[in-house]
Amino acid sequence: MTSRQNHRDRAGRGIPEATVARLPVYLRALTGLQERGVATVSSEELAAAAGVNSAKLRKDLSHLGSYGTRGVGYEVEYLVYQISRELGLTQDWVVAIIGVGNLGRALAGYGGFASRGFRVAGLLDADDSIVGQEIAGMTVEHTDRLEDIIARHGVSIAVIATPAGAAQGVCDRVVAAGVTSVLNFAPVVLSVPDGVDVRKVDLSIELQILAFHEQRKAGGPDGLASTTGGEAPPGTKHYVETVIDA
Amino acid sequence: MTSRQNHRDRAGRGIPEATVARLPVYLRALTGLQERGVATVSSEELAAAAGVNSAKLRKDLSHLGSYGTRGVGYEVEYLVYQISRELGLTQDWVVAIIGVGNLGRALAGYGGFASRGFRVAGLLDADDSIVGQEIAGMTVEHTDRLEDIIARHGVSIAVIATPAGAAQGVCDRVVAAGVTSVLNFAPVVLSVPDGVDVRKVDLSIELQILAFHEQRKAGGPDGLASTTGGEAPPGTKHYVETVIDA
């Protein structure tokens, strides 16, 4: 079906999502090696640095048509370039941060933006007491100007750091204004039209996943301070009134 | 092999990881419904609210032995309790935040902790100019006291928000002090002994994944401003000297 050439396929356009998610990790490990002056690295070493299986690493790299040298390893500088290129880091991406609360402020000051080809073109907030403030060398602007700023600077990635209630509205607006990638920090499921990518970062979810495993280590939901099997059976309307607020 | 009873298995102890990762999303959607006074919900509705396929939702819920009523749906309050219990949110988990920079401050002020059974027992930093500051109602303590605080408060989850260079050291210390769950915001791969869970939140990686897809939408790595197929062929030492710093 898919025209599968076996020679210089340029790895096809189909890099698995799981691989894409690991490329930034490899890249980070590689730039670390580069700074230490390492010229070549074996899949074993790089895999260890990235915390993955070496076969997985090799398969990942093979997807982007990368060339290692058998018996030697991979040339660090070349790999850095290849991965950067595949990830689109050889060009600049313009980012807008919407919502300048504690988190937005932290993001604005985050060094990881500028250093990797992401340029923050605007900080926006709906709160008049925040608009006009100087943060990380930028002046916070009002969300009224959102469409304007997106258009003028060619923003293609929006970082949403607003309260949950405002997130979907902001999302709709940035998408309507032409943004096709959204990084969402608000604890809501955003709905977007096809063709728009959303990635979610959710502290609360991560903590809950950790709590699950923590509980399991301690002996499962009925583990410790529980009765000797005499819980309220399913169906019994007896559950604790612990209400979890938003 | 695995004793698979077919009646009241209590869903076995084996909830798939992918399911666990979605339970918090369901829980959030459910508490939203609860606040709006909704008493029952169908898998279709809940799935829509959580942004997943309804069959997946039903299978997920079936794993925790949950009981819906055919022809009706699920009782919201009951599901909230079941999921909370399964995730371990019916008990409190004690958290310490290490690293009180911009991000640490934002985390300290994040409402999602207290509201869902996570109690922040300490803010710690190695910088003397930060130690002693009052943040979100807590006094920042020196990392020297880390082991002390973990032991005294029974911290089981450590949130690492230090610079990259300090993260592994801090991680080793908290693990040695008895912490078995780590939420890592530092851009490094932490290595931990078996039995310790680490989850990673990494802004920079998320952005790079978005950039990848953004680039693809624009026509792949060679898409736009590229030559008509006349790139430097692989093997040619010709790559751009764009150096990406740490």
Next chain:
DNA sequence: CCGACTTTGTGCGCGTATTCACAAAGGCTT
């Protein structure tokens, strides 16, 4: 120039996750 050694690239089998599609179950109407 050759042989031994190292390391890549990948075929293959396995386990997990996702989705469809439908029978079973229960409520509700008449």
Next chain:
DNA sequence: AAGCCTTTGTGAATACGCGCACAAAGTCGG
């Protein structure tokens, strides 16, 4: 009380990701 209608729970098919293990490829020492 009977049948219709809705919705769950799950078997089965498909897709995906992972890791082993090994042949192919290339280097390096003698």
